[in-house]
Amino acid sequence: MDPNALERARAVWTFRGQRRPAFAHVPGTGQESVWDYPRPPLYVRDARLIEIHAGTRCLARSNVSIRVLETGSPPTVYLPTDAFDASLLRPSPRRTRCEWKGEAHYWHVQGSDGLIRDALWSYPDAGDEAAVIAGWLAAYPARLHCVIAGETVRAQAGGYYGGWITTEIVGPFKGEPGTGQW
Incomplete structure (x- = not known):
């Protein structure tokens, strides 16, 4: 990939987490604002129970994420x-x-109601700070039933991003109309 193309892509972003914009919601006690997150992203280990279902089939379950x-x-x-039932991928x-x-690779999932296309992705060759997720899998909550610590996750708008919205997270979130260069 052209290194200048990468720098041009990174330069497009208006917000980089240095200060919360005026339109951002103020987080309450026990909440996080997505406008306090940095760019480039931060990678944070979490020990809460994660469950992912494809219809009635348990696709993944883990206290490591x-x-x-x-x-x-x-x-x-x-x-x-190893948290996933590989027979369903x-x-x-x-x-x-x-x-x-870097480059994301995708997986379809064989759910109880049929094949769910491009429901998971990973970065097999992620480098730099992202190396901690190299080969790990992420799920689209719009396509799969995702639960974190007993709370059902809501999907991020727009269909491209795979963010997990819970009551602890406040926005507004990119992916909604008019958010292309956030």
């Missing part, structure tokens, strides 16, 4: 591959690129 915290976006949660040809994490 990493929350990726990036300005303007709800946390994306990554689990180690099917490789997908889809690839995307993140300016911080």
Whole structure:
């Protein structure tokens, strides 16, 4: 990849977590504002129980996860591959690129009601700070039923991002209309 293209992509972002913009919601006690998260993202280990279901099938369960915290976006949660029922995973040809994490690879999931396309992704060759999630899998809560510490996760708007919205997270969140360069 052209190194100048990467720097141009990174330069586009207006907000980088140095200060909370006026339109951001103020977090209450026990809450986090996505506008206090940095860019590039922060990688934080979390020991709360994570459960991911594909219909009635348990796809993953783990007390080991990493929350990726990036300005303007709800946390994306990554689990180690051994937390997943590998018999339900099917490789997908889809690839995307993140300016911080590199090339993402996707997986379809065989759920109880059929194949769920591009429901998981990972960065097999993530480097720099992102190396802690290299090979770990993240799930789209819009496609799978995701639960963190007993709370059902709400999906981030827009379909592209895979942030996990819970009552502890306040926005507004990128992915909603008009948020393209947040």
